[in-house]
Amino acid sequence: MEPHSLYLFCAVLALLVGGAFCSLIAGRAAAATASCACVAAGAVGLCLSLYLLLSGATLRVSFPLPLPLGECLFCVDRLSSVFLPPVFLLALIGGALLPGRLKSLAAEAAETGARLAVGRHCFFFCFLIAGMVMTLTAADAVLFLISWEIMSLMPFFLISPLDRDANERFAVWVYLTAAHLGVLPLLLLFAGMGAEAGGTDFALFATRGAWSHPCLYFMLALVGFGLKAGLVPLHVWMPEAHSSAPGHVAVLLSGAMLNVGLYGILRVLLLAGPPEAWWAYALMGAGVLSGVTGILLGLVQSDLKRTLAYSSAENMGIICLALGGALLACSIGSSAAALLLAGVFLHIWNHSLFKSLLFLAANAVKEHTHTMLIQRLGGLHKRIPFTGGCFALGSAAIAGIPPLNGFMSELLLYTGFAVGSKAAGNTETVLLFWGAFFVLGAIAGMALFAFTQAYGLAFLGAPRSAQSCQAREPETLFKAAMLLLALLCLCAGFAGPLLLKALSPFLVWFASGLGIPTAVCAEGMEAAATVLAWYAALGAALLALFVLVSLARGRAVGKNGFAEGVTWSCGYCRPTARMQYTGGAFARTFAMLLHPLARTRTVTPKVQGLFPGREKAIMTSPDWPTELWSSLLFRPVTAVAEAAKNLQTGLVNLYILYIFIALVAALTWALGWA
């Protein structure tokens, strides 16, 4: 460990925390101060984390801060250094966009008469990034929980800076409730592990050979961290929070904070000792549920940002499925484990890139149209071609279209499942691997459908409302941020072999932590490198073909000219925007086929008489996991709380009577039956 790395890590933390406090007192310069701090911390942190990842060095730093329990100990090991680059990259982008976003929010606040506390917003923004960095680097259970709390609490203040309406307020409260409920299993997890290990240092946990309740710890981790990662049915906070948050916050929430949840699961997998067989099944089950339900619910949404949020649940599901597959392959000693792990980590990076790009593009649309409802958008690509292009590229990447980065990681997963099925000794394992293969294929197919819908209906065709006509391109810096992410999505697709080479030492280290021999791992790496090399070559050929076709089209158009007409006229004499496909109509077939998971409700009016009046058919797609939680947990708790309110009558006499009854009951119990 070199001292300069240590100083740089301290500088990153100092920049973020210092930036937060300075922005509180900076007055009008608050946004600029926080922006500078975030950009500087992001740039330094990105370089440092990439350096640590490539060099394989471990950074360990202890601060002499008096914590009530545990120690203020940070450690950037290989696992942390894989998760840190997306956080720092998005901190850099979010920080750079912060002044512009706040200016736009301030203009909206001035129009609506709302109040925007810029200093406080910047303070919480800096602390959100600091919380994520601290969580990813904490090497002590108590410090980890403190960092986790900081990270979890900050979005509560950031999601709705203008407090626009009841929906936003609901989103904020749902987020806060979910965040707090999610901490409970983690508290139990670390309390249990700490009590058993006789300390709270992660190094102590790692050196302990066998735990008395490893399965319990795994389940607690899956629930606690799965909630943060947005796995269905624990995703309840995600659609609300992601769709309400302003652009610079949504980028961090979707591209970085979800990863922290995955980091927690992976960290516990390393700490909890050799994985048991059923952990793989549990992870695969959670992955299938999250992947399929997530994309189906995304498909039937009418709000563009909600579709993106559900697609995050889908991607987290894919990662979970692949991780389960890796554990399964690990149990049979197959090299597929290395392939799947490589796919998992590359997909984590890729998801951060394309999801941030999509959220930025969606926010650019929302800024001037003030709506995210697909049935109110349409024809945006003509008005905002740059944003439209970025959204199209992001959609293609997330839908797994070559040569972009989405399919690069998914291809590794397909290969991993296929290799795993070959190595499997018994029929059940073969079926599991092939099942995972086909489920992944189905999820990818539905994702393609969902993003064709999202892009096609919102950006193509004719505008469905006046709001859609108001769309304008964002400011230059915003465009630069989208361009950077789009280029990264494109380049990552071709740079698969390079990325794999950079990740290789980490993957060998991680696989050995799960009990995979180095030789088996190397075999898997070799296979992965071959697959990625082929993918890059195929991608290059596809790109060349695309360029050639575009050039040929350009020439043809230049020679023959072109006629302008209404989009999708489909043989109608006088087509209008209302004749276009709506989101509901587009997704109806899928929704009907997979009704048990999509649960779409349609209210069709009865048309009577020869000249019926105007009627409306309404198709709604409620989030059934949320409704399930609501009926199983929240409504009973609310009913009990409402009943408990009756105890508060305001009469002093009654309050004393409660004490009286409690005293008599306690005495009777203590002396009569104890």
Place this chain on the structure above:
Amino acid sequence: MTVLPVAGNVLEALLGLVIISDFCLLGAERSRLCIRLVALQGVILGFMPVFAAGDGMTPWLAVAVAVFFVVKGGMLPLLLWHTYKKLHPRAPGASYLGNTASVLLGLAAFAFSLWLNSRLGIAANPLFSHIFPTAFATIFSGLLLITSRRMALAQIFGYLVMENGIYLLGAPMAQESAVWLEFSILMDILVAAFVMGIALTHINRAFDSTDVECFASLRD
């Protein structure tokens, strides 16, 4: 520590008087009578450490007893009397339960205290077993008064009676340290009675009532 035979009989009689005054307080409706009963209880309790301490009496304990006597038997009832006179209209201390039910509940509380005493087993200090049922019944009577009375002044009686019960419970341990503890509680109660008296006068002036049901409208 042992109790002298003569002192033991007097102690029994005094404990009986405390219990009777508890029942009278529960059954009483007029505030004037209640104040007198609280004063009587204070006087009886003021004597209690003398009998409880027996041959362990020290000059400091005697001074403390004198202070108890003055405060419990004199100052607190006078304070209440002063507050009572300022209240307009002079509301009777009506009970939610009715007088008969209050007394019956007091009896039940006494029976419960006796049962508790039987369950406690043999205490290290035999005087404790003597005093315990009365002390607990007094605490319960105080709680009953607070719970069942409609007027705020009657609730102050309840607090004082409850404190009397706590004091009585500590009487068997009438050594200097315990007395100082009691003394500090007594001072707290004195200040509390002052504050409650002043607050009550102001509430009465502002709202023309000291009915606690009306206070419920002030809750959030």
